[in-house]
Amino acid sequence: MNDFVGETIVEAETLQERVRELGAELTRDYEGCDLFLMGVLKGAVFFVADLMRHIDLDCELDFMAVSSYGSLTDSSGVVRILKDLDAPIEGKDVLIVEDIVDSGLTLNYLLRNLRGRNPRSLEVCALLVKPGRRKIDLPIRYVGFEIPNQFVVGYGLDLDQRYRNLPYVAAVEDSEIERLERPRRFSRVSPEGLKAGSGLPITNRD
Numbered sequence: 001m002n003d004f005v006g007e008t009i010v011e012a013e014t015l016q017e018r019v020r021e022l023g024a025e026l027t028r029d030y031e032g033c034d035l036f037l038m039g040v041l042k043g044a045v046f047f048v049a050d051l052m053r054h055i056d057l058d059c060e061l062d063f064m065a066v067s068s069y070g071s072l073t074d075s076s077g078v079v080r081i082l083k084d085l086d087a088p089i090e091g092k093d094v095l096i097v098e099d100i101v102d103s104g105l106t107l108n109y110l111l112r113n114l115r116g117r118n119p120r121s122l123e124v125c126a127l128l129v130k131p132g133r134r135k136i137d138l139p140i141r142y143v144g145f146e147i148p149n150q151f152v153v154g155y156g157l158d159l160d161q162r163y164r165n166l167p168y169v170a171a172v173e174d175s176e177i178e179r180l181e182r183p184r185r186f187s188r189v190s191p192e193g194l195k196a197g198s199g200l201p202i203t204n205r206d
């Protein structure tokens with residue numbers, strides 16, 4: 001399975017230690033609040049499941065599934081909601097839990113969307129951020145790790161839906177990205193798989 005997985009960026013034990021620290025910080029910061037964790041499917045599933053077990057407060061959990069068009073490794077900012085929250089969040093202290101903030105386009109959409117639902121507070125906890133790739137400056141209150149401009153997989157993060165089950169975070173060899181991108185440039189992905197006018201196939205990223 002790991003043939004194309006390159007350099008380890010964050011070791012499994014380092015991840016767990018940082019998640020424990022973030023849990024302790026959230027426990028302090030959200031004491032007396034109505035904490036509502038909003039995990040972003042699918043990438044944040046592993047992170048939010050571990051994080052929540054380190055929060056020593058009453059809190060709720062729900063998920064949104066969003067998908068942004070783009071190439072395998074670049075988001076376009078055109079975000080679609082595939083699954084919405086089950087209930088209103090008005091008056092709650094909502095914490096968006098994301099796997100990674102890359103360009104920031106997906107998070108920007110989520111922040112605007114959720115702000116419109118009148119939560120009491122709205123903050124972000126991202127396991128990974130790639131500051132060098134950011135297109136929009138966003139307030140990210142809790143950050144696990146800053147990483148370099150590399151495409152990474154593992155601990156929930158995927159490349160074309162694979163490698164989520166690695167217990168650590170690793171870079172992917174450029175040759176593997178190139179190999180997966182190549183057929184997409186020449187074939188239609190789905191009936192809606194061609195962005196109007198662009199001639200480029202588009203892929204959903206989550």
Ligand code: IMP
Pocket residue numbers: 043068074075077098099100101102103104105106107150151152153157158159205206
């Ligand atoms: P953004 O809109 O460019 O910030 O990217 C948002 C989404 O793209 C993230 O929530 C991830 O699902 C995915 N993504 C961005 N960078 C990576 C990466 O390095 N590995 C895997 N997924 C990524």
Ligand code: MG
Pocket residue numbers: 040041042043044099100205206
């Ligand atoms: Mg994601």
